[in-house]
Amino acid sequence: MDLVQLLGQNVRAHRKALGMSQEQLALDAGMKRAYLSDLERGTRNPSVRALERLATALGVEPAELVRKAI
Numbered sequence: 001m002d003l004v005q006l007l008g009q010n011v012r013a014h015r016k017a018l019g020m021s022q023e024q025l026a027l028d029a030g031m032k033r034a035y036l037s038d039l040e041r042g043t044r045n046p047s048v049r050a051l052e053r054l055a056t057a058l059g060v061e062p063a064e065l066v067r068k069a070i
Contacts, residue, residue, distance in 0.1 A: 005042035028057035
């Protein structure tokens with residue numbers, strides 16, 4: 001699995017664990033819902049700034065979003 005897909009899966013997992021909709025996470029992270037949807041599906045390469053904003057909105061460290069589950 002490539003890093004972009006891993007990031008998307010981790011963002012989705014953290015978002016769902018918090019009971020957040022894509023709309024709410026996108027709002028909290030200051031991005032459009034369509035962009036977040038693309039990130040979660042692994043079809044868009046995120047910027048470092050987007051990674052940081054998502055991590056902040058989810059309450060995790062950025063590294064947590066690119067960490068592979070063991």
